[in-house]
Amino acid sequence: xxxxxxxxxxxxxxxxxxxxxxxxxxxxxxxxxxxxxxxxxxxxxxxxxxxxxxxxxxxxxxxxxxxxxxxxxxxxxxxxxxxxxxxxxxxxxxxxxxxxxxxxxxxxxxxxxxxxxxxxxxxxxxxxxxxxxxxxxxxxxxxxxxxxxxxxxxxxxxxxxxxxxxxxxxxxxxxxxxxxxxxxxxxxxxxxxxxxxxxxxxxxxxxxxxxxxxxxxxxxxxxxxxxxxxxxxxxxxxxxxxxxxxxxxxxxxxxxxxxxxxxxxxxxxxxxxxxxxxxxxxxxxxxxxxxxxxxxxxxxxxxxx
Numbered sequence: 001x002x003x004x005x006x007x008x009x010x011x012x013x014x015x016x017x018x019x020x021x022x023x024x025x026x027x028x029x030x031x032x033x034x035x036x037x038x039x040x041x042x043x044x045x046x047x048x049x050x051x052x053x054x055x056x057x058x059x060x061x062x063x064x065x066x067x068x069x070x071x072x073x074x075x076x077x078x079x080x081x082x083x084x085x086x087x088x089x090x091x092x093x094x095x096x097x098x099x100x101x102x103x104x105x106x107x108x109x110x111x112x113x114x115x116x117x118x119x120x121x122x123x124x125x126x127x128x129x130x131x132x133x134x135x136x137x138x139x140x141x142x143x144x145x146x147x148x149x150x151x152x153x154x155x156x157x158x159x160x161x162x163x164x165x166x167x168x169x170x171x172x173x174x175x176x177x178x179x180x181x182x183x184x185x186x187x188x189x190x191x192x193x194x195x196x197x198x199x200x201x202x203x204x205x206x207x208x209x210x211x212x213x214x215x216x217x218x219x220x221x222x223x224x225x226x227x228x229x230x231x232x233x234x235x236x237x238x239x240x241x242x243x244x245x246x247x248x249x250x251x252x253x254x255x256x257x258x259x260x261x262x263x264x265x266x267x268x269x270x271x272x273x274x275x276x277x278x279x280x281x282x283x284x285x286x287x288x289x290x291x292x293x294x295x296x297x298x299x300x301x302x303x304x305x
Contacts, residue, residue, distance in 0.1 A: 197230045225263065
């Protein structure tokens with residue numbers, strides 16, 4: 001399956017989209033002890049993990065993951081809300097196995113503008129991603145001061161803000177753990193996509209951000225075919241088709257797309273949730289300046305030759 005995705009994506013003109021997320025057969029579980037290490041943040045500071053005191057939270061995220069941005073925002077909020085508690089949060093960007101000069105400049109510009117309140121480590125070679133056996137993006141790991149994993153939370157379902165707040169406050173002794181009945185009473189949702197549907201959905205989001213909207217829709221459809229109960233691909237298709245408003249024409253086009261691809265049973269579910277709008281990635285000024293400099297250097301080399 002991985003090899004097939006590589007060939008498909010190369011054929012679509014998307015570079016290195018698939019090479020970064022080989023899903024490990026291992027799993028890091030609660031109770032496992034991870035070795036202490038010194039990490040270097042993207043701006044050159046050294047960071048000891050786990051911290052000597054309190055709780056260390058390691059957040060794995062990537063710009064291509066649509067759920068990573070709200071996860072990063074949430075942990076920046078937690079950093080402020082629990083500033084008086086022994087809490088260390090490290091945001092590990094596992095974008096892909098290798099980054100070009102312009103891609104790294106774009107990532108660093110994104111970090112400077114959007115990840116202001118957390119130390120960020122760029123996971124070159126996906127070393128940490130593989131060591132922690134990350135299976136979904138984003139994922140957070142809670143480590144105590146001895147390096148023992150005390151909690152692991154994959155993905156970012158709608159219940160994540162409440163779940164993660166609860167787990168933090170339990171650790172800090174601010175509340176007791178909810179019973180299953182209490183969780184059901186507050187409408188806890190935690191759906192985990194099946195059959196690699198999440199992988200195809202994330203690939204679709206990456207294609208959409210790069211401007212390949214038609215190819216992105218193919219991925220969303222594939223995700224729905226693999227797991228019709230996974231709502232995000234359908235909500236994202238709605239966001240794409242209804243970008244200029246939910247017109248009868250746009251709705252009929254979406255219904256026709258679903259029907260042609262064996263998903264007629266989803267037609268009645270259109271409009272059940274809030275559409276997800278994926279913004280196309282804009283070239284930031286830093287990345288554009290980097291591209292211009294590279295072109296200028298290449299021109300000079302050609303003239304010399």
